[in-house]
Amino acid sequence: MNEKLQKVLARFGYGSRRNIEKIIKQRRINVNGQIANLGDRIEINNFTKISIDNKIITTSLTKKIVCRVICYYKSEGEICTSYDPYGRKNIFNKLPNINNARWINIGRLDLNTSGLLLFTNDGELANRLMHPSFQIEREYTVCILGNLNKEKKRHLISGVQLKDGKAAFKKVIFQKSYGLNKWYNVIITEGRNHEVRRIWAALGIKINKLIRVRYGNITLPKNLSIGNWIELSFKQINYLRKKVKLSIV
Template sequence: MSEKLQKVLARAGLGSRREVEQWIAAGRVSVDGDVVELGTRVEEDAKIRVDGKLIRTTPAEETTCRVIMYHKPEGEVCTRNDPESRRTVFDNLPKIGAGRWIAVGRLDLNTSGLMLFTNDGELANRLMHPSFKVEREYASRVFGDVSDDKLKALRKGVMLEDGKAKFDKIQVKGGEGINQWFYVTLSEGRNREVRRLWESQELKVSRLIRVRYGALTLPRELPQSTWRELSLEEVNYLREEVQLPKEDRSKPSVKSRIGEQERLRRVRRSVSKHRSQAHRRVRRR
């Protein structure tokens, strides 16, 4: 049975469906030797090339959808290769074998917190698409006089350079003086949207952390620059949110970085304890 070309390439983990569609429109994709256009459907045995490179594709029934959550620190960029040689979020991710990890949205350089990555381009595309209204929650420390009128305007909606935007929810979380913490929720992921909303009220965000994506929250036990793979139940929650069929199997072929770090911490504690005991024995002598 034939499938849309962009869906096949997205499932192969080359990129989100949106990215793949741009490649097709630019004439970078060929099928059985012919450059094709958007809307092309392909059979399972088609020879698909991107920039002349033959792509290994996998039938839908043989593909296992995988998702990992990552705790991004400030200072990492969300690109695979940075011309300024800065660290990227992809530097710390596990090897995946076939396909590649696709970022579900981005966080800017000075924003930390929860990011999701998947090998399923269709899932990534739907989670990012505003029509599905998947909530994102951010902890934001705001510098300035945050009046009730400003909060009301942010809930009602303000006009930004790329259209009207608003916070779906705003919770005051305390703070000192003119530095206060707010938890804000919105259901789209435009570039720097949280910061731009606050800036529209002449307020500055001095700290920004994404703490939730849908129902998935950033675990307290997940250190920065580490990741864990989602369970089958968690993966299927995301798939249901964006109207994709459930998976019936998982493929946890990589160990959680949390477990590895915990093992190293235990080793270091054991070594430290041993040295302290040896030092005490020497002192008694």
């Protein structure tokens, strides 16, 4: 059976489908001596040779991929890409080594946002967990300056118009107040770039602090310190897999 190249490589843990598509467009993947093009389909057999950046990768039919997911507590000022020309702090330098695969981030957090980040070696799992069609909840703790009146709260839930379409929170929950600072938890079911910040900004409200505390039912562990990670149990991994209609491990 032949499949799209990006789907095959995602299954073997070489990135999410979206990231692999970018690499294909950059003409960095070679299949059986030919530069791959977006839309190519391949059939994996014992004679298939695939290389990324001239490095042969393992796609053995007998290769057993054990799905792994880790939870990382990102600090403000860390970037979520594996390379940065400005030399800023990189989260990938903090992650454990993994054999014959790479860690794929399930969504990203911007430079000034801290909190929960999930990583996996299963590209298909990463792709589905990020896809808006699965409506996976992300929960954030937000600190704003000043009050949120009923009218603005109604707009946060009913939706505001952004440049890339309408966006809204599923829930907005007041948490606490410290002087002029008000803390809320918000829940959203997609992950467009800077979406949480842009929704608040559309109503003229500036965020002072933003922390992701939950992805699906995986919450930021209270005993996990900033800059550290823990590995999820198979029970937690299988919850995520069931949510996106993948077989359990």
